[in-house]
Amino acid sequence: MAEAPSLLSLCLNLIVDELLRGGCDDEFLAILFKIPPELFDSMLPRLTPLALENLHRNMPSHECSTNGPQDENSGSQRKRKRWLNFEGAWKKLYEVRWGDCGAQIHSISWSAKQFEAKHELRDDWQQMYWERHLQNCLDAAAEIAMVPSFSDGIGVIKIPATIVRCIGYWEHMNSSACDYSKFSDHCQHFGLYARRLRLPSALCLPEICDLLRTSNLETLEIHWIKLKDHVDGICELLKQNSETLKSIEFVHCKLSTSFIDAICDSLWIKGLKTHGIEHFSIRISNFLDTSSSALPAGLASFLSSGRCLSSLSLSDDHLRRNFVEMILDVLFDSSSNIAALDLSENYMSGWPSHFKWTSRPGKQLSSGIGKSLQSLRVLNLRNNNLQRDDVDFLKYALVCMPKLESLDLSDNPIEDDGIKNMMPYFVEMSEKPFSLIDLKLGQCELTFNSVSQLLNVLSRWKKPLISLSIGENNLGRFVGMNFHAFIELTSSQSPI
Numbered sequence: 001m002a003e004a005p006s007l008l009s010l011c012l013n014l015i016v017d018e019l020l021r022g023g024c025d026d027e028f029l030a031i032l033f034k035i036p037p038e039l040f041d042s043m044l045p046r047l048t049p050l051a052l053e054n055l056h057r058n059m060p061s062h063e064c065s066t067n068g069p070q071d072e073n074s075g076s077q078r079k080r081k082r083w084l085n086f087e088g089a090w091k092k093l094y095e096v097r098w099g100d101c102g103a104q105i106h107s108i109s110w111s112a113k114q115f116e117a118k119h120e121l122r123d124d125w126q127q128m129y130w131e132r133h134l135q136n137c138l139d140a141a142a143e144i145a146m147v148p149s150f151s152d153g154i155g156v157i158k159i160p161a162t163i164v165r166c167i168g169y170w171e172h173m174n175s176s177a178c179d180y181s182k183f184s185d186h187c188q189h190f191g192l193y194a195r196r197l198r199l200p201s202a203l204c205l206p207e208i209c210d211l212l213r214t215s216n217l218e219t220l221e222i223h224w225i226k227l228k229d230h231v232d233g234i235c236e237l238l239k240q241n242s243e244t245l246k247s248i249e250f251v252h253c254k255l256s257t258s259f260i261d262a263i264c265d266s267l268w269i270k271g272l273k274t275h276g277i278e279h280f281s282i283r284i285s286n287f288l289d290t291s292s293s294a295l296p297a298g299l300a301s302f303l304s305s306g307r308c309l310s311s312l313s314l315s316d317d318h319l320r321r322n323f324v325e326m327i328l329d330v331l332f333d334s335s336s337n338i339a340a341l342d343l344s345e346n347y348m349s350g351w352p353s354h355f356k357w358t359s360r361p362g363k364q365l366s367s368g369i370g371k372s373l374q375s376l377r378v379l380n381l382r383n384n385n386l387q388r389d390d391v392d393f394l395k396y397a398l399v400c401m402p403k404l405e406s407l408d409l410s411d412n413p414i415e416d417d418g419i420k421n422m423m424p425y426f427v428e429m430s431e432k433p434f435s436l437i438d439l440k441l442g443q444c445e446l447t448f449n450s451v452s453q454l455l456n457v458l459s460r461w462k463k464p465l466i467s468l469s470i471g472e473n474n475l476g477r478f479v480g481m482n483f484h485a486f487i488e489l490t491s492s493q494s495p496i
Helices: 007-020 026-032 037-046 049-057 074-097 110-118 125-145 161-167 183-193 206-211 228-240 257-265 297-305 321-332 351-355 388-398 415-429 448-458 479-490
Strands: 196-200 219-223 247-251 279-283 311-313 340-342 378-380 406-408 438-440 467-469
Touching: 007 037, 007 049, 037 074, 049 074, 049 125, 049 161, 074 125, 125 161, 125 183, 125 196, 183 206, 206 228, 219 228, 228 257, 257 297, 297 321, 321 351, 351 388, 388 415, 415 448, 448 479
Parallel strands: 196 219, 219 247, 247 279, 279 311, 311 340, 340 378, 378 406, 406 438, 438 467
Antiparallel strands: none
């Protein structure tokens, strides 16, 4: 025979049911907040996400919010304890549902780490819970919207019961203030928690702007846009969040000149001819007009006016030499302080000759490339089909990067002659307190001869490398002795 529930359990169940129905009128809340603190706090872990949200959102600010240091008076200590109890309850709900302690949409890149460090982001488990829940709803709605026969508005899409039940809502709750079986209700009530979202093309429609009108997006990842309707929808969303957006990424997109112009024009802060984007990325995508003699006007204006822009990624976009050269020209003459530049996975053999500015009339090193590259810390040129002569030209740019920390030349057939062409640069850096700490030369068709010379030079640097990658080269067995000696010389200062 089942054990009879306690009076306390029955009372808590009634409170949960009332909270789920949205029963947060003043009379109910006044009674609830008079519950003894120990009983109130013991109730929090028993609440479902939706019940906890209704309680937390209607909690008087003077009851649970405390952002400053803890005061000596008992009132502040009580508020601090209550705030921590709410945070603990949200953290537990997050871990029970997803179990990964706050994993983001995708792996955190260098630029994302810099963004989080700069803005001193801290864990807010309530915000993290509903943001990720909303992302689950977006993904589920997109699957339905992508079906060819779908013709309704995206707001009326039914969210799967498996997702809805996770927040403590059941289909029979007809008395609830909201119908959480519909996609629009999730956006309406949890959109204000959205800071980082991933949007597939099926949801990039003008309607999404109304659904997410309460959001203050800081990071937006957009997938598979290729039609004008997609671009129109996403441009409206960008305009709506232009004052808060800091990072935007396009993945698997097909971008014509008109699409790029419209997107970049949507990023201007209202009333100002500038934008606040810090991290801009287009990867695994196609620029449809790369053979043009000029960059899209919107992109050129975006790059040249972005004083906040600190990282730019154009990876695996099938870029050709002339397009890259035009982008570099704009960057070098702009006022931005680019710290990370990723041009990896493109076919750009010959473009580093663009760096040999002394051979081009009218271009002075001090006024052009020297100014623009002084802030660069990360340069990724992996798999660009760079040849040995390309690396010879590249050294003219590297000497103008005093803050460079990471250089990736892996998967380029530069061969031994390429490394030898760069050796004067490495020798010159041995006389300086060099900041390069990460060098990647894997799969570059190198042999023992060039690598042994390189290790000899690197071992004389005043500030040794932290990371060196030379794998997947035909080095032979004798390189082990040289590498061991190199490690011995540098390990006392910094581990390899």
